[in-house]
Amino acid sequence: MRLGYLTWGMGLAGIALAAPAFAQDAAAVVAEAAAADPVPNKGDTAWMMMATALVMLMIIPGIALFYGGLVRTKNMASVLTQTIAVASLAMVMWIIFGYGLSFGGDFNQFISAGKFFLAGVTADSNVATFTDGVVIPEFVFVAFQMTFSAITIALIVGGLVERMKFSAMMVFAIVWLTIVYYPVAHMVWYAGGDAATTGLIYGWGALDFAGGTVVHINAGITALVGALILGKRMGYQKELMAPHSLTMTFVGTGLLWVGWFGFNAGSALEANGIAGLALINTFTATAAGVLFWMLTEKLLGHSGSLLGACSGAIAGLVAVTPAAGNSGPFGAVLLGALAGIACCLFVMKAKPKLGIDDSLDVFGIHGIGGIIGSIGTAVTMLAVLGGPAGEDYQLGAQLWIQIKSVVVAIIWVGVGAAIAFYIAKALTGLRVTPEVEREGLDLGEHGERAYNY
Amino acid sequence: MKLIVAIIKPFKLDDVREALTALGATGMTATEVKGFGRQKGHTEIYRGTEYTTNMVPKMKIEVAVTSGLAPRVVEAIQQAAHTGAIGDGKIFIFDMAGAVRIRTGETNDTAI
DSSP: OOSOOOBOOOOHHHHHHSOGGGHHHHHHHHHHHHHOOOOOOHHHHHHHHHHHHHHHHIIIIIIHHHHHHHSOGGGHHHHHHHHHHHHHHHHHHIIIIIHHHHHSSOOOSSOOOOOGGGTTOOTTOEEEOSSTTOEEEHHHHHHHHHHHHHHHHHHHHHHHTTTBOHHHHHHHHHHHIIIIIHHHHHHHHOOOSSTTTSOHHHHHTOOOSSOIIIIIIHHHHHHHHHHHHHOOOTTTTTSOOOOSOHHHHHHHHHHHHHHHHHHHHGGGSSSSHHHHHHHHHHHHHHHHHHHHHHHHHHHTTSOOOHHHHHHHHHHHHHHHTTTTTSSOHHHHHHHHHHHHHHHHHIIIIIHHHHTOOOTTOHIIIIIHHHHHHHHHHHHHTOGGGTOOOOTTOOHHHHHHHHHHHHHHHHHHHHHHHHHHHHHHHHHHOSBOOHHHHHHOHHHHHHSOOSOOO | OEEEEEEEOGGGHHHHHHHHHHHTOOOOEEEEEEEOSSSOOEEEEETTEEEEEOOEEEEEEEEEEOTTTHHHHHHHHHHHTOOSSTTOEEEEEEEOOOOBOTTTOOBGGGGO
């Protein structure tokens, strides 16, 4: 989102239901509602509902199949289960207090406070988009943002597969969403009434169209920290751990790519030209990512591979996320190409030497790709690359804002993730027993197999 | 009676079956197996991680025949399964102590 949002008119039914503690806020909103009362456009609303469903498709079954195909047969069901469970948990938490802490109302630069249990949100309440006087229903905005929190926690699963307890995953998810995701979403996307309540990073003027920082750097750093605390899988770099089905991974890649149109173009919050720009960029950056990952493989002396093509697609999608509406289609190609090359080099050359078993390369693709995209967005804005920057655009200044934002996010996420993993470790033991790991998490953790044949 | 066990390239199974049928052999058992001999395996690479596979997929066939037919069966398998490339496989010949057809209770030469 380029801008935060403000609450417009709120229905009387919601006010009647609100607890006394909300009475003052409600009174203020009534005054506001009387002043200006824009009505949601049906086209915008229909598109945003569609976009929300598309992001859901990225999670179930998109990312679940993408990850599932990459693990061994004996752990397939556990990956699918972990993905659907943490995503569902994120949805329930979102309406209880996630939305409240991220977007619920002015509090400070790090969190919001208000609208817990969505109190006061009704079918008549709207949120502003980026065009003056244009609104969409607040329930649609709540749901759209809900899917973002759900996919971010689901992405992290990839770094921890084949060895983390299911109970540990759930405890981790509760703590992590609360102390990492909600504050970061607030810091990057919330426009408050004044500087003291506007999100810290948003206040600096950082560009993050669809979540390069909030979703991808967030997930990438967390998976890296988690893989470090959790330790390597037994037999890592010794035993055969080849993907059990690249076909599943391919299907997952397709669902992610298509779903990403909702994720990126939906982040315009309207059905307009900016959404169209984000749409075409989501094609071009991704295509470049596919080609340049495979080219890098070739230059490293290997064959261009299906897994390389799928990985390159995700790298391109990740890199264009913060730039989706902040770049021309050719700038997006450059970003996708750069991410394809850099992520491939990291995953194939640097990671084996690090000795950290970030199993499905969440850091290597979402972390590295997210950092490239978030910093690169300052460059793709340039009019000379076809970006939407105006005459007064200062590349150096914007570049510094982007870098500063990335560094703050990395520190916040790194520390928060470590806390969340250690709490999960204290409560659950974090890791399955060696017997369960050898036998597979499908049987050991869930008492079923993904395949019976 | 002889039991002839042959390890052959999987795509040669039909050729071998046809050759044996032509000779009058009335049965055969085939199993998918893995193994290695002089033929080496191959390497797979996933995101830079290399896995070397030492075991090569092969087809194992077992044929029980009368002692008189055995030399011609061995010769037929050798010719039908032959490509000339490394990894064509091997044929092993065992003396067989007895045989029983379960349906009728017939034994030895009449059972095979």
